[in-house]
Amino acid sequence: MQAGSEFGYRPLLFIILLAGLGAIILQSLASKLGCVTGQDLASHCRILFHDRPKYRKLVRYSVLYPLYVLSEIGIVCTDLAELIGSAIGLCLLFPSIPLWTAVLVTAADVLVFLLIGGPTRGGKPVKVFEAVIIVLVMAVFACFVVLLVKVEPDWGDAFLGYIPSTKLFDTHTDVLYVAVGILGATVMPHALFLGSFLATLNRTGSNNKPLPYPIQTNDKTVVHPPAVHFRAWFKSLFEVSRAERIAASREYRTQYGRQNNELSFVQSHLNHGIVDIVMSLIGVAVPINSAILILAAAVFFKPGGGGSMPASLFDAHELIVDRIGNAAGVVFALALLFAGQTSSITATLAGQVVSEGFIEWRISPFLRRLVTRMIGLVPSMVVAIAVGRTGINTLLVASQVALSIVLPFVAFPLIWLTSSKSIMSVKMPRKPDRFDDTTQADTTMTLDTPPSIFATQDESSVMSESVSNNLLICQIQEVERPPLSEKGGSVHIEKGIVIHDDEEYIDFSNGRLLTLVSGLIFIIVLAANMYVFVMLGLGRT
Template sequence: MHSSSPSSPSLHDNSSAQTTPQPLTRGQTFAVAPAFRAVLHHFKKHVGVGVICAVGYFDPGNWSVDIQAGASFGYRPMLFVIFLAGIIAIILQVLAARLGCVTGLDLAHHCRLLLHDHPRHPRLVRRLVLYPLYALCEIAIISTDLAELLGSAIGLCLLFPKLPLWSAVLLTGVDVFIFLVIGDPSRTGRPVRFFELVILILVAIVFVCFILLLVKVHPNWPQVFLGFVPSAGLLQTQPNAVYTAIGILGATVMPHALFLGSNLATQDRVSQPPQPLPTPADARRPSFLQRLQRFWKSILYISRSERDDLKDYTTRHGFRQNNSIEFIRAHLGHGTVDVILSLLGLAVPINSAILILAATMFYSSSNNNSIGLVNMHTLMLQSLGTAAALLFALALVCAGQTASITATLAGQIVSEGFISWNVSPFIRRLLTRLISLIPSMIVAISSGGAGINALLIASQVVLSVVLPFVAFPLIYLTSSKTVMSVRTPKVVIQEKLADTPPILSTHPVTPVSDAPVAASITVVERNFDSLDDSIKHSSTQEYGVIDFSNGYILTAVAYAIWVVVLIANVYAIVMLGMGQA
């Protein structure tokens, strides 16, 4: 007769297993900890680039188009168009981030490398392609700054009703001094956290304002969510619906954000910055005049020389060295996630909120009137009260200022990349703002609010025209194996290979002409230090290649997006020229 041990549980007694919660095992704890550390590392080091790029996607130009779309056509199908424009923006912005992270250069510098010294017809390519493309990009920067200037001026007039419009336009020129305080993140090679913090605060104000406005207007949420579903009504309604949808696409995807995103992706956000050398004890402290002179030199510079960092700005594609594989692995994934979350979590919701507000308050089947920013504020003041109108005006000013700061930074990147002119952001912003102020002042004095609204729409048309010319080189460069390949050191074991198990690479190795890798050898990736000394001394060094270019599917999708944007812009221009929109 066998007696059961008291310590062994009965096969039929499982009540304790059902009622007692099981704690995390040691393996589960170890699995959760790395994920938490990765998320914490992302928020500490990498959050900021995506938010700065997302600012351009809800500037005052977007506001005008979204308000008109919501007031004229309601939730459906324009909310789906906003979502589709956001997806297009994500794809192009991710390509820009990949280009900067892998190669270490932004889109503007790559355009110069591609077009400045053409192997067959250098002068012809410069005059017919490079310089016209640079001129188009400068026009896009000025048009962007014009939209931000007008939006900020209108917002100031809404906050201070007694302020004349032309005075508000003039006051927006004061923000040229912003870069004296927040610094210049494009020249350090590292993120300027104070700059990113300023942008984050302004974007947060805009976001909170729209949350409060949506709570106040009480939209029909089932119909709102239904608006994000594709609908055939876009092609079955009046012709202006297609034109408005094209306007949303053109106003959402901003050319300057692609240059900005590719530049910010080149920054090292992981390693520790170099510490300055200690000052010798016998060194004299500079006088006040010397410090003042250094300060003005740091903010007032224009030079034709190359930048003084260690990056390679002159070697042509196929011969230059891209970033190291360690840098790419530390930044590429986090940068991609940051861009996607910022555009989906900020740009798309804010644009959607603007349209939802307009549709909830003003949409009717017989409404074909034009509603601009001023009309929206007036109707909101009458319907929702002073507090809601104040939130709307405050969000407009903050959106205009954030977009204006990033547009100036993008203009600096464009001039440095295309023509190697190093201009301080203060001078750059001053020149760009003066160019924008001249037509704005003339229109504000002569035509008032109606002229300002027309000028705002014209700036978005210009951006729509420029976008295909900027998107094509981006897609071409990121799809090129010559541009996006990274050489990595490899070790070829010549002796004692049978006694040492190979360490296989987890990355595809693609041979190129200037770095051949024999197919009959066994490649061990970056684990040379783990081998014993006898194997080390009997080895030779070669280079393998890791290809970070777009895959076939992504390339096809990107070029399809480019064709759609091109056709949409041509259609919009034709409709506008025929007077049918």
């Protein structure tokens, strides 16, 4: 809204497209990292920087922990934006409520976790909540489409807005500041952590869930669930414990290739995840963002230097009510309110992933949401009381600029990890060699060990030996399978198939072109952030 009302179609439509493409690349890298390695981005950062062979404490306190703090700042800024958006939606639904009161009421949404049980537990309440969000957001998109038809924008100029323009570097305006905010709002750092975590989940396998209570046993006795006392339930809301899943992956640092997911898992998940990311961003995010900017440019922007004040969400609501009707205005307000809730739940889940990965702390969703929301509540209340709507709009944009500042620090380890062949290699399944025998026995032997220790000659057991291409094949009726040896190999003969011990890997690391493009995105975001810092220091933004 601010970009379109202040600068028209150009040059920030190009930034929306560029941010969407950058989000596709970085989100795809995050998804690939989790899918291939089975570890999320935060866990990889700890593995890389926590136990370095040299200068261990120096790396921890100069790289790992500052990176964790920056990640937490990004999550707080994300939640701050959702807090403000939800508060604005509440004010639009109930105009008589002061803005600071709406901010305070919205902060109480931590109680949502008590109703739906947290973002990861699923169940009917969560599904209903998600369905409501989808319907409302699509309804708002429909409202913007109707508005675009009614206001009749100049579509020729609008499409030219996707072409780069020198106006982006105009030092007399804050166009680059707004552009950086668009980048932060589109390529959100917490989404990279969460995307890499979600990519580690198995979406095709069957989960063995426990039977629901009550359970009736064979002797027809009924087993009821254990009683949950209020004190234990209340204590669980504020629980902080050690994350066991991270402790189990400490040996992973020197064994990337051997600890990665199986090739079948990667093949069944990777392409679907990338297609989902591309469709979501190009098919939904970029069109919605573009529609909002085009609408603001067509209605509020005045060419020739006589532009009005930056448009806000309040202006968008008034426009919807005037051009479409009160019902559409209510839908817009509800969508702001509910979308703020679901985005905050997403930020909370990302915060759990970050804390477990970086510092091995597992924090309950309720406590995590409570702490994050209280941090964002303080500046929101101060600005809402002291400045009002104008200050809230400024704070909203500033929170997105902060996300863009955090982004390069998160993107760099992601690009580096996914460009490493040793990290992104997946072991190929062993290629079986057919071998004909009338007795197809299930056999395992170690090449470094003589066959005499595995079997003895007797009337019921016959051993035959043959050498073919330096491979010793031993047929035994019954044998105990020894573990794999680090020095020696093993041969597993099962149903006429000989499996060799040689290991082959498939490289899923970034190619040269993808590394170059992702590195270019990193440089562009970093340069834009540095420029904004300079402009802020000179007082021009």
